[in-house]
Amino acid sequence: MDANCISYKDTGFFSQTVIDYVDDAPALRPFYGYRPDMDGFAQLLAAKKVVADRRVLVDVLTRQYNAITHIDGGLTKAPLERIKELLSADTYTVTTGHQLNIFAGPLYFIYKIVTAIKLTQQLKAQFPDKNFVPVYWMASEDHDFAEINYTNIGGKKVHWWYEASGATGRINPDSMRQALNQYKGVLGLENHALPLAQIVEKAYTGFDKLADATRYLVNALFGQYGLVVIDADDIAFKKQFAPIIEQDIIEQNSFKHISATNQELEKLGVNIQVNPREINFFYLLDGLRERLVFENDTYKVLNTEIAISEAELKAEIAEHPERFSPNVVMRPLYQECILPNIAYIGGGAEVVYWLELKANFEHYRVDFPILILRNSGLVIPKKTSAKIEQMELSPVDLFKSADLIKNDWVKKHSEHMLSLNEEWQQLQSVFEKIKQRAQKIDPTLAPSTEAVSSRLKHAIDNLEKKLVKAERSNYQTRLEQVEQIKAELFPKNSLQERAENFGLFYVKWGQQFIDELIEHFEPLDFKFTVLSE
Numbered sequence: 001m002d003a004n005c006i007s008y009k010d011t012g013f014f015s016q017t018v019i020d021y022v023d024d025a026p027a028l029r030p031f032y033g034y035r036p037d038m039d040g041f042a043q044l045l046a047a048k049k050v051v052a053d054r055r056v057l058v059d060v061l062t063r064q065y066n067a068i069t070h071i072d073g074g075l076t077k078a079p080l081e082r083i084k085e086l087l088s089a090d091t092y093t094v095t096t097g098h099q100l101n102i103f104a105g106p107l108y109f110i111y112k113i114v115t116a117i118k119l120t121q122q123l124k125a126q127f128p129d130k131n132f133v134p135v136y137w138m139a140s141e142d143h144d145f146a147e148i149n150y151t152n153i154g155g156k157k158v159h160w161w162y163e164a165s166g167a168t169g170r171i172n173p174d175s176m177r178q179a180l181n182q183y184k185g186v187l188g189l190e191n192h193a194l195p196l197a198q199i200v201e202k203a204y205t206g207f208d209k210l211a212d213a214t215r216y217l218v219n220a221l222f223g224q225y226g227l228v229v230i231d232a233d234d235i236a237f238k239k240q241f242a243p244i245i246e247q248d249i250i251e252q253n254s255f256k257h258i259s260a261t262n263q264e265l266e267k268l269g270v271n272i273q274v275n276p277r278e279i280n281f282f283y284l285l286d287g288l289r290e291r292l293v294f295e296n297d298t299y300k301v302l303n304t305e306i307a308i309s310e311a312e313l314k315a316e317i318a319e320h321p322e323r324f325s326p327n328v329v330m331r332p333l334y335q336e337c338i339l340p341n342i343a344y345i346g347g348g349a350e351v352v353y354w355l356e357l358k359a360n361f362e363h364y365r366v367d368f369p370i371l372i373l374r375n376s377g378l379v380i381p382k383k384t385s386a387k388i389e390q391m392e393l394s395p396v397d398l399f400k401s402a403d404l405i406k407n408d409w410v411k412k413h414s415e416h417m418l419s420l421n422e423e424w425q426q427l428q429s430v431f432e433k434i435k436q437r438a439q440k441i442d443p444t445l446a447p448s449t450e451a452v453s454s455r456l457k458h459a460i461d462n463l464e465k466k467l468v469k470a471e472r473s474n475y476q477t478r479l480e481q482v483e484q485i486k487a488e489l490f491p492k493n494s495l496q497e498r499a500e501n502f503g504l505f506y507v508k509w510g511q512q513f514i515d516e517l518i519e520h521f522e523p524l525d526f527k528f529t530v531l532s533e
Helices: 016-022 026-031 038-047 054-066 069-085 107-126 177-187 193-205 210-225 235-251 253-267 310-319 331-338 348-354 358-363 382-390 402-413 421-441 443-489 503-509 512-520
Strands: 002-006 091-098 131-138 150-153 156-159 228-231 281-285 288-295 298-301 324-326 341-346 370-373 377-380 528-532
Touching (some): 016 348, 038 341, 054 235, 069 228, 091 107, 091 331, 107 341, 107 377, 177 193, 210 228, 235 253, 235 281, 324 331, 331 358, 348 370, 421 443, 503 512
Parallel strands (some): 131 228, 341 370
Antiparallel strands (some): 002 528, 150 156
């Protein structure tokens, strides 16, 4: 594939806060730690204090990987080697996280992991005396099944029809047969369809937990690169986090610190992504994940009859910490407590909500990781590339509206002069003379002259639009390709990575698709990557 990179700003799909973070805007500096560059990593590595219990981490990860070795032990060799490295004080993790979307959900699920893998390779080259392990954190405790039970592939929506409750990682995927058959049907039979069909078949029929199925799928795609998949829904991990669970529920520290930070961010015009609650933990049982609230001196679990005193709460956290599940604002702190982590890779919205959290990290004396905006990409198949080349469109042009692309193309290729800019400049000169003459007669006439000039400018602009529109009709057949290109690359006017599944790209290129992404993505360049076949 050929790669071209453009600025995120030129795509029009990223918030101003994200652009400001990438551009190192001074106003945002108080809300994160070190800059996302090699100098920032050098500074963090020199100061990093790991609070994670490395032995517990290795033991739990080894046990979790044992759950998938019965299907294909060969797939787990590289991750198991990387897991062993985590015992060393010179080994650190680079983490990305996502929900357990079936069939890996939209393309950016894949892009997040590729960014983590590529960054660890670059960090190893920069700091050869240390080791860096890419980690995919499964959001296995998330309970929003409606966000993960479908994917879009080849213009078709594959849906897992099932009524689920509780943590999604604990759901048995045995009811996925209809969705599985539908997905495999879209893959077809050509090229690399069969290997991918076998992977998803094994993933969703070989395990009784969605978390294990997802680990197998992700490992089949990325295990050879040393990616380690972690499921934090584990009692051993929760025991480490128990002191913070108790303190935060009782003292409501996260609510205080994050609320105060959000007020400061709002003053800067930042669109707040998440708002903390007084208690930022759920109560978790099989089939149940409900908010914990404090009412009338009692801790209650919403939509249940469960109600306990503070003393009973402390006892339960000590005996059953696995029953307490962090929400979106406490999960990052949990992550940094159980991993020797130095970087978190997320999408634009994630980067913004992490900016809300630094004060809470400081309160609990946990190092804040370096925030990395994940790589974004647009994959252009050969057929579409040919159309783009024929239309002489640049990578930046692709992100413009269809109307703007058409207008620019017509102006560039028309035999007629469609721009009235030169004529308007001449008219401006005339009006400047009129304005000066009017001012000599009566200074109060200057605004009237300006008003006439503005109305004429508006009329000239409308006339130019009519000229372009008239000329567009002469190129209707050619311009229809613009609509086709936009529809193929931006489904429903959204970024391809937010809508399309990776499946058909894998069918076409196989594992080479992953290799190409790893080759061309540059995690610290902060550019949008356009890949053309």
